[in-house]
Amino acid sequence: MSETVFTYGAPSLKFGPGASRELAHDLTALGARRVLLVTDRGVAATGHPARIVDSLDAAGLAVTTYDRSRVEPTDASLTEAAAFARETGPYDAVLAVGGGSSIDTAKAVSLLTTNPGEVLDYVNPPVGGGRAPTEPLLPMVAVPTTTGTGSESTTVCVLDVLAQRVKSGISHPRLRPALAVVDPDLTTSQPAMVTASSGLDILCHALESYTARWYSDFDAKRPEQRVPYCGANPVADLFARQALTLLAGSFRAAIRDPSDRRAREAMALAATYAGLGIGSAGVHIPHANAYPIAGRVRDYRPAGYPQDAAMVPHGMAVALTAPAAFRFTFGATPERHLDAARLLEPDATGSGPDLLPAVVLRLMQDVGMPNGLGAVGYAEPDVTDLAAGALQQQRLLSIAPRPAAEEDLAAIIADSLELW
Missing domain, CATH: 3.40.50.1970 (Rossmann fold)
Structure with a gap:
């Protein structure tokens, strides 16, 4: 049932x-x-x-x-x-x-x-x-x-x-x-890389909640069995789509000019909307991959963050495999992937699995993200270990619109070693 x-x-x-x-x-x-x-x-x-x-x-x-x-x-x-x-x-x-x-x-x-x-x-x-x-x-x-x-x-x-x-x-x-x-006034002091990384977290929150497995595709549960992440649903969809629309008009502007109050306020509202979306629908493959990417970092130290310890900031770790992940999930909900791409880039053309990844990659380049997992210290021999770590995140993977086995995760991660 x-x-x-x-x-x-x-x-x-x-x-x-x-x-x-x-x-x-x-x-x-x-x-x-x-x-x-x-x-x-x-x-x-x-x-x-x-x-x-x-x-x-x-x-x-x-x-x-x-x-x-x-x-x-x-x-x-x-x-x-x-x-x-x-x-x-x-x-x-x-x-x-x-x-x-x-x-x-x-x-x-x-x-x-x-x-x-x-x-x-x-x-x-x-x-x-x-x-x-x-x-x-x-x-x-x-x-x-x-x-x-x-x-x-x-x-x-x-x-x-x-x-x-x-x-x-x-x-x-x-x-x-x-x-x-x-309070958007509190965000004007964040460094450019923090704005970029946290902004990509907004992006992936919205994209993952909007492309998540639909709530009624799950088996019926008793009230006490229901969890906060219940899959895509009509209310979460509203927040996710609005977050993408706000990002489209403000993300690049906030990077170009940190003092742009209009862009900062739009980014803060986009973050709020995306957070309200994932609080119900949840996130899936990019976030599952991000956990081992951040947890197994060796010596990468991004600008704008504390330099006393290696880290891959959370939003960066999520975004680095997002293009390949959305290419993988496209077949489950093509119309949602295409709709999301056009919310972010209204002039984007195309109708296949590469459209949303291409839009995301252009945005990542424009805000200064590293060129793939290789740029933050990972290489081909790390793929198996990272995939095994991602596989542990079953709470997230269960929400993916398409089942992802360990070999699927490994292929997504391998495709993300270099992005452009």
Whole structure:
């Protein structure tokens, strides 16, 4: 019997220039008096967290700042953040100010300070134990300072599991923030490569949720079996298509001129829309591939990111195999792939499996992405290992519009070693 029900969940949303100046009101409305602000040192250097702390102090809230969130969190960094919260708490709420890394760190803090167990107990199987929280989490307010991750809207915390050299996630509806406060004014300080990488995360969120397996193609489930990622559906489609339309008119402009407020606001809204789409529909093959690509990095250090450790930023890791992945999935939903391509590039011509990959590749070149996996340190001998790592992401692969076996993933990854 086929599924007849889809679910949709989203945080309360406050959007617009200056929205972050109202956080004292928002946190007080949640009943918070003692607040843990979670950020990272790069974002702290912009002055945004300090300004927010001053406004909260002036309103009589007691704020403690944790500024050691790791860009691309690990199980170790999340454990450290939770230990800090336990030692300095208790708190009434958690406030995340930063990119997806800070927001995901705050999600883990909220989880691990209210529920028993360690990080790996909650990580999705087969990497971790897949435990579900049994106790309510602390209310969380997410204030993104990058335009892309969508973490302010989702039920997922993404992390690198160091011992297994793989990126995975914790997924549960209780991880969704109570409130997302999206202030485009906070994004003007992000470096060009951060804008490019996080913007490609927006792109892939929208494309993957729009091309995901349709919700009614799954077997029917009991209410308690339904998961946040339920496949493409009519509500998620609206957000995905609008995100693509906004990206088409703003992404290149935001790279060319970081001070272009119109482009920055459109990018922030696109990120919000795409996040609201994936929070219901989910993502598939490009994100599954991205986890081992980021988790097995050797020595690549992208401009605009901390240089103290090698990394492939999440949005970059997702985008590098996206053209080949969408070529692979084209046959399952040709009309959606073609529609997405023309939303991004209205003048694009063609009607076959290469149209969407070609549009994505042109965009990647224009925003300065590396030329394939080879440019971030991978080679042909790595393909088998990367495919095996991607295969572990069954939560994501199950949403793909076309089944992807290990040999399919290997072919996609091999095709992505060099892109142009």
